[in-house]
Amino acid sequence: MTMLEARRVTGGVDTHLDVHVAAALDPLGGLLGTKSFEVNPVGYRSLLSWLESFGAVGKVGVEGTGSYGAGLARFLRQHGVSLIDVDRPNRAERRRSGKSDPLDAVEAARATLSGRAKSVPKSKDGAVEAIRVLLVAKRSARQARVKAVTQVRHLVITAPDELHRRMKGLSVSALVEEGAKLRPSRSTDPVVAATKAAISSLVHRIQALESELDELAEMINALLVATAPDLLALFGVGPDTAAALLVCAGDNPERLRSEASFAHLCGVAPIPASSGKSIGRYRLDSGGDRQANSALWRIVMVRIAHDPETTAYFERRVKEGRTKREVIRILKRYVAREVYHHLPRG
Numbered sequence: 001m002t003m004l005e006a007r008r009v010t011g012g013v014d015t016h017l018d019v020h021v022a023a024a025l026d027p028l029g030g031l032l033g034t035k036s037f038e039v040n041p042v043g044y045r046s047l048l049s050w051l052e053s054f055g056a057v058g059k060v061g062v063e064g065t066g067s068y069g070a071g072l073a074r075f076l077r078q079h080g081v082s083l084i085d086v087d088r089p090n091r092a093e094r095r096r097s098g099k100s101d102p103l104d105a106v107e108a109a110r111a112t113l114s115g116r117a118k119s120v121p122k123s124k125d126g127a128v129e130a131i132r133v134l135l136v137a138k139r140s141a142r143q144a145r146v147k148a149v150t151q152v153r154h155l156v157i158t159a160p161d162e163l164h165r166r167m168k169g170l171s172v173s174a175l176v177e178e179g180a181k182l183r184p185s186r187s188t189d190p191v192v193a194a195t196k197a198a199i200s201s202l203v204h205r206i207q208a209l210e211s212e213l214d215e216l217a218e219m220i221n222a223l224l225v226a227t228a229p230d231l232l233a234l235f236g237v238g239p240d241t242a243a244a245l246l247v248c249a250g251d252n253p254e255r256l257r258s259e260a261s262f263a264h265l266c267g268v269a270p271i272p273a274s275s276g277k278s279i280g281r282y283r284l285d286s287g288g289d290r291q292a293n294s295a296l297w298r299i300v301m302v303r304i305a306h307d308p309e310t311t312a313y314f315e316r317r318v319k320e321g322r323t324k325r326e327v328i329r330i331l332k333r334y335v336a337r338e339v340y341h342h343l344p345r346g
Helices: 041-052 070-078 091-097 101-114 127-158 161-167 172-180 190-227 239-249 259-265 290-306 308-319 324-340
Strands: 008-014 019-025 031-038 056-063 082-086
Touching: 008 041, 008 101, 019 041, 019 101, 031 041, 031 101, 041 056, 041 070, 056 070, 056 101, 070 082, 082 101, 127 161, 127 172, 127 190, 127 239, 161 172, 161 190, 172 190, 190 239, 239 259, 239 290, 259 324, 290 308, 290 324, 308 324
Parallel strands: 008 056, 056 082
Antiparallel strands: 008 019, 019 031
8 A cells, every 4th residue: 555545635625606625634734735626527526536636535524515515515425525514614713814715725624634523414415405495495485475465465555545445454365366356457547557457466476476385385295295204293293394304404314413413403402501600501502403493493382282291291390480481492402302213314
């Protein structure tokens, strides 16, 4: 075995839209080189070949595996490279050394070599990734529908009296149904005609968005049933909450070392905050995946309202002196533990 073959190289990559900058370190942290590569399959292949020219590639730390580095992460994983997700550059080092793409790539490599960065990224190669991209479209359509409904209500408030009386106080479904009947061309008053045209346009947009939401929900539900039937069977877990929790875990939940790591990822693990005379103190985790955190909250609220065992526990802990918010946090941590054991694993 030659020295080149025995040397384990650690890589670091600072990712961007058009160009990725890579750095290579030897086992002692010495810089072997930095180089830029185009963001395409040819560039990915060149980047890996360049790292291999220094020796056997150990680990590669990549910034932004969920955004600009997604394509490179998929390529490296397919070629058997051990991949590490580097969250952000070391701020203290950046203040000392300045900011540049090669420096960021070197810092990513050093974070990987030292073990400071140790998160295995999501593989993004299965049904969960399909659910994630569909959720992006579904949330966008839902937000657009809410905005359109709000705009229709505002138009009704300022509409001429005849139109105002006709559409005031209607529910959303009735408002949409009534707005679809409007015929702007039959009004001689230009303001009435324009208001009808605006409301009609928005109402037809709402109808189209509702059809889009139904189609997306059907596609997501089919993937959920095929991927995580055990998760859907849990009390209080519906399609939206199951989807959020699955996306948080990713297609490779085995990357999570324990149920505690999943709880931390969801932002429901208590964070130690002891110092000096304050011993045994913990604080609320304000980080983590907020969509997953919200999903756990919804599950807990459903169980408090409809599950007798959870209701009894909630009431007992409140009588013991706990605040309602504290008990909800405890229950969220419990649900995270339960969900972890029902995540699908290949």
